[in-house]
Amino acid sequence: MVPSTAAGGSPPAEVLRASGVEKSYRRGTWPARRRHQVLRGVDLTLAPGEVVGLVGENGSGKSTLMKILVGALPADAGTVTHTGRTGHCPQEPVLYERLTCDEHFELFGRAYRLPADAERRSRREIYASLGFERYAATRADRLSGGTLSKLNLGLALLADPDVLLLDEPYAGFDFDTYLRFWDLVRERRTAGRSVLIISHFVTDEERFDRIVDLCEGLAVPR
Numbered sequence: 001m002v003p004s005t006a007a008g009g010s011p012p013a014e015v016l017r018a019s020g021v022e023k024s025y026r027r028g029t030w031p032a033r034r035r036h037q038v039l040r041g042v043d044l045t046l047a048p049g050e051v052v053g054l055v056g057e058n059g060s061g062k063s064t065l066m067k068i069l070v071g072a073l074p075a076d077a078g079t080v081t082h083t084g085r086t087g088h089c090p091q092e093p094v095l096y097e098r099l100t101c102d103e104h105f106e107l108f109g110r111a112y113r114l115p116a117d118a119e120r121r122s123r124r125e126i127y128a129s130l131g132f133e134r135y136a137a138t139r140a141d142r143l144s145g146g147t148l149s150k151l152n153l154g155l156a157l158l159a160d161p162d163v164l165l166l167d168e169p170y171a172g173f174d175f176d177t178y179l180r181f182w183d184l185v186r187e188r189r190t191a192g193r194s195v196l197i198i199s200h201f202v203t204d205e206e207r208f209d210r211i212v213d214l215c216e217g218l219a220v221p222r
């Protein structure tokens, strides 16, 4: 980790930097075991208030890169540095089926060490902006796929992270929720927060500041 502000107190030029990130997986069983190199030296930066799209075909390594960026998977080579707080919304929601939405927010609020009143305020804003307050007392195993995605995103937003990393965040959203999602991203950008969005494809290119293609293991600016 690097300090959250540059020397002299001025804002950092970038909130996230990945340099030369490499990753390969082993495939097959012995004696036909071989390495499959997914990332071949990815360079990627995210400036404060920037909304960047990371696109690439199925299997190009987007989720692998995201896991490395959040520290959930070690890279074989390269470095990743962050400033400030990071929120991560994985492709598959990591939730507890017996806990309600409210209980998830309480649990994650404690994990983020948020004061209880700040957690409740943030939770109310998230329910209102994504429109799922009526499910506050519903257990996760009784939620629809789209509402699970809202909860997954809401938990990543709870502590107002400086950098939000989202893996296919709107896959299960209806159109109204999709538009609400982009309102939320716009608000974050205005507040100087950064968002990196992984997607198979980008339909609304104008909503992003920049698009980066993950192609043959490298991040290529579009």
Ligand SMILES: Nc1ncnc2c1ncn2[C@@H]1O[C@H](COP(=O)(O)OP(=O)(O)OP(=O)(O)O)[C@@H](O)[C@H]1O
Pocket: 025, 026, 038, 056, 057, 058, 059, 060, 061, 062, 063, 064, 065, 200
């Ligand atoms: N744990 C693992 N072990 C072995 N191979 C893996 C593992 N995780 C991913 N892979 C392989 O690495 C490649 C990249 O996978 P990854 O999930 O990062 O791609 P992706 O771009 O996110 O794909 P998608 O768009 O389908 O979600 C794929 O060929 C996948 O099969």
